[in-house]
Amino acid sequence: MPDRLLLPFGGSAPSAHQLGKAHLGGKGANLAEMAGIGLPVPPGFVIPTPLCALYYDAGGRLPDALKAKLAEGLAHIEALVGMEFGSATNPLLVSVRSGARVSMPGMMDTVLNLGLNDVTVEGLASRSANPRFAWDSYRRFIQMYSDVVLGLDHYLFEDALEIMKDDRGASLDTDLTAEDLKALVGQYQAIVLKTRGEEFPQDPLEQLEGAVAAVFGSWRSERAAVYRRLNDIPESWGTAVTVQAMVFGNMGETSATGVAFTRDPATGDRRIYGEYLINAQGEDVVAGIRTPHYLTLSAREAAGARGQSMEEAMPAVFAELAEMFERLETHYRDCQDIEFTVQEGKLWLLQTRSGKRTAKAALKMACDMVDEGLIEADEAVLRVDPAVLDQLLHPTLDPAAPRDIIAVGLPASPGAASGAIVLDSETAAERAGRGEDVILVRVETSPEDIAGMHAARGILTARGGMTSHAAVVARGMGRPCVSGAGGISIDMEARTLKIGSKSFREGEIVTLDGASGEVMLGRVATVEPELSGDFARLMGWADQHRRMKVRANAETPEDCRTAVRFGAEGVGLARTEHMFFGAERIVHVRAMILSADESGRRAALEKLLPAQRADFAEIFRIMEGRPVTIRLLDPPLHEFLPSREAEMAEVAEATGLALGAVRRRVAELHESNPMLGHRGCRLLITFPEITEMQARAIFEAALEAGGGVEPEIMVPLVATARELELVKSVIERTAAEVFAEKGKTIPYTIGTMIELPRAALRAGEIAEHAGFFSFGTNDLTQTTLGISRDDAARFLGAYVDAGIYPRDPFVSLDTDGVGELIGLAAERGRGTRAGLKLGICGEHGGDPATIQFCETQGLDYVSCSPWRVPIARLAAAQAALHKA
Structure with missing residues (x-):
């Protein structure tokens, strides 16, 4: 248990902000700091984050020692404001709020106006010339406390309020009189009694204990858990609780x-x-x-x-x-x-x-603050979250495209998105999970909508402003949002959206422009982003600070051009199998697979050679001398063959084989566990003619492209040094033949992908034959954890929620397990071959947390999707700055 269960702020209390956000939570630390520099902050106290863990360790109960200390915290506030908690004449009211070390807007619970009961409300009313606010505060408190602490549905109270407004002919809450609100308080208390079988609690200290416990309890609420999972916030951090004197904005026209x-x-x-x-x-x-x-x-x-x-x-x-x-x-x-x-x-x-x-705002603020002398350039680099750059790397609406505008709201979060109208978060998550683009349309969003908001491409609300829940959360997620579109209404029973006199069914396509607030019918054309101005400036600063190179996983001309445009310094993974699936090529691939002997395979491969050579030559030309790592054929052969009868018949006709022969070959190639089967170097050793064809295509293309091309040829799935030695000998023999035929040579490097635990453990031996290691973390994660990436979605969410893994290990590297193998392989590999080039080419290569790890291990480069290259560049710079 921490030495201090309560940390007061305000008045002459010593500032505790130096304890930091990890201990006080973000809210508590900032309140203590503001009070310490003399800003007008209502006094209060913080219950620090370690108490959250104690609350859960006690089975959801507040420690008795904390209960005993609450009176001391209240006495501190009472002395500064001149009011008394529970007083019948001059009552102190407090707010009880959560405060994690990082902002989680709306995800956890808050209770306002705590301390009101049937007696103190009269004292509060007597303090003001406008006693209406006391009864307004009391009815709000009953509703909020009943929802947050007692677990009652807040709609029970909303319905009572709406009936009261209808009876009084009031359009707004503010139109109700003090007597109306007093009657509403009685109705609210009757709802509590009927629903719970108990009176609404009248003891202010009991109320406080219940609210503190409820705030701690909300740390593990479903919405908070979803938000933490989406934002990589560890559950172990817990939340602090801030108790603060209430001040009132509802005391009339001067409030x-x-x-x-x-x-x-x-x-x-x-x-x-x-x-x-x-x-x-x-x-x-x-x-x-x-x-x-x-x-x-x-x-x-x-x-x-x-x-x-x-x-x-x-x-x-x-x-x-x-x-x-x-x-x-x-x-x-x-x-x-x-x-x-x-x-x-x-x-x-x-x-x-x-x-x-937004990402655009983050870049502008960082650059402007450097110009203003508020921060230095290196701090500007550290200040921008690499993940938000993703918002800038995708198309926006084409200003010249026709638009059928059906509604206009507030431009709450910029960007553009098209998708099917969905009217609740569950439907949004379900349809997005099937691969659909959806637009979540709500009257207003609440924290319970977090999963649907994340699943949606954009968010549209009928109510709310630029700082509403929908707007703030959408901006943080990078989702376009149009809020406060007052002309729309939603019929949940009919599942329709009504705008003026027109109705739109759930599922119809709309487009949002979060920059203008416009809502359009149908899809609207988009344009590519301009990566200049503040973006280019910040990336320039980042490139000055980073040590690791950033490459792209790319094998098509389009992907390679995108990679270069985004600043990639080479290709870290060109997957040659992706080049085999074109209609004019797959015929030859299948003929090679179905051939009964080596001569037949070589004849089919000879037909593939020109296409492979052209592919590589185009990549080399686009990359203009930047390093290009080409992985030889990796997947098992059955992936290139059809599985349906009609497709087998087409293959038989195209290859001139009998249908029965095709069926038999498909059956022969079937594997129970192909991920661990006849693939990678095993395939290349069994059929060395594949290696010969691909190596010849690479060398001939490199000679054709010229201009300092130095290909890096990667052998996949090695587990032993002998495997690499065998495949390497074929590549070297082929290189000698091509160079002799062409009368000229080029430098090249042969290396391997480390994606099996045995390869990592025996890296010292493998390095005797390798010029580089590229860590294939997709398969290395699967083989180390014994988890299929394709099937893990069924349970990994539960694993993360249970704290088994801090985050999805296929999204962010498991540094404790897989990371230890990488560190071991790097150490043993470089122990054998000093200066061994090391990189990472799995999808983790675009994850900022993984990039931080790669910096600590001294890797030379990371390789990721072309669209994540800027993210990786910034993350690599931040990793270097943190290490320094």
């Missing part, structure tokens, strides 16, 4: 609440960006329950929006807020996402954190 960013999180422009609501509490803005107003006059005018901006309605408070923004950004040297409340004209800051932003 307000809002959310703001110090810079535009969509574009990166240096301007105040945010929204507020007068006479409201924070959830009204964050959850999108009411459509908020802009903070600045310029933003309101640009949007042509109704309602006063905060700059107009509360000019003095706005000026103070703007000054706070400047102080916070200068202090933290980053764009801040700030929650604030104005209580009867006094400004309070409730939270600050680094603002989530």
Whole structure:
């Protein structure tokens, strides 16, 4: 148990922010730091993250020692605000919020207005000239506490509220009187009694203990688990709990609440960006329950929006807020996402954190802050999450393409996406899992929608603003989002979306433009991105700092050109089998496989030779002297043969063989476990004529291309040094023959793919015959873990949730197991051959965490999908900077 169960902030309490976010959580650390520099922060205390683990170790119970300490924390707050927790005349109310070390917006639970009961509500009402807010706060508290702590469906309370509004002819919550709200409180309490068989708890300390436990409990909620899995956040981190004095934005027309960013999180422009609501509490803005107003006059005018901006309605408070923004950004040297409340004209800051932003905004902010002298270039490189670059590497809508605009909302998260309308998260996840592009359409999103939002290509909501849950989460995920499209309605029973007088069925295709807020019917053409400006500048800084080279896995001309455009420094894996499936080639491949003897195979391979040679020559020309690693034929032969009777008949006709002979050969080649069967070097040793043809094609193409081409020929799936020695001898003999025929030579290197545990263990012997090792981490992960990548999706999610693996080992390298084999192979290989070139070419090569590991192992390069090359370049630079 930690030495200090509670860490107070505010007043003369010593600042605890130096303990860091790992101990205090992001929210708690930032609140303590803001209080320490004299900003107006309501006082409170933090229950640190180690208590979260203790809560779960105790079977979901708060430690008794913590319960005893809560009174001390409350006394600290009471002394600073001059109110008493549970007082009938001057009651202190508190908020109870979660706070993980990294921001998880909306994923965990919060309870506001805690401390209200049938007695303290009267005391709260007496403190204000507008007693309505006390009853409004009480009914909100009952609903929130019942949902978060007691586990009741919040729709029970929403239905009661809507009935009350209908009875009173009220369009908004704010139209209800104090008496209306008092009656609603009675109805809410009756709902609790009927549903639970118990009265709503009246003891404030019991309420506090229940809320703290519920916040800890929400760390393992389904939505939080999904968010952690999507963002690689370990469950072991846990969450802190922050208890803080309540301030009220719903005390009348001089009170307000809002959310703001110090810079535009969509574009990166240096301007105040945010929204507020007068006479409201924070959830009204964050959850999108009411459509908020802009903070600045310029933003309101640009949007042509109704309602006063905060700059107009509360000019003095706005000026103070703007000054706070400047102080916070200068202090933290980053764009801040700030929650604030104005209580009867006094400004309070409730939270600050680094603002989530789009990739475009992240690049612009980083570059601008370097120009402003706020940060150095190396910090700019470290500040941009490599994964967000993916948002910039895909097409946007063609401005010249026709658009059938059916609705317009707020441009909440930029980018463009087309897909089928789906009206709930479960359907979105299900249809996306079948490979469909879907657009999730909701009245408003909530944290429970996290899985559907991740599955969708884009998100459309009827309600909410630019800082609503949908907007913030979509920007963090890189999903286009249009929010607050007020002209749309959803009929869940009929499964239709209605826009004006028109209805659209679930499944119809729409396109979202998150940059303009437009919703269009059908698919709209796109254009390729421009990788210049801030992108090019940041990548230039990254390239100055990184040590490892970045190559691409590519074998088609299109992929090679994309790789070069994205800054690849070579091809790390050209899979030759991918070149065999063209209609004019597969006939010859099948003829080779079906041949009864070597002469027949050689005749078929001779017909394949020109196509292979042309493929390699084109790759060499595009890569312009950059290194190209070509893997010899890897998959088992049966993959090239048909499995259906009709296709077998076509093969028989094309090859001139009897159908029965084709059937027999297909049956002969069938393997029970082909991944571990007759493939890779085993195939090349059995049929050396395949090696001869491919080696001849490589050398002839390299001589034809000229210009400093130095091919790297990779032998797949070796387990022993003898296997590599045998295949290498065939390659070298073929090279000598080609060079003699052409009268000239080129340098070349022969190496191998390390993808079997035995190869890693015997790397010292294998290195005697290898000029390079390329770690094929896809198969090395399968063979080390004994898990089929094709079948693992059925259970790996549960494994990650259970903490067996911190993340999917086929997405991010298992550094403890597979990584140890890589480290061992690198050490033993270089022990035999100093300067042995080492790379990684599995799909892990584009994963930033894996790249960090590769830097620690001293690998020379990583190779990944062409579309992930910029991600790898930035991640490699960050790995080098962290190592330094």
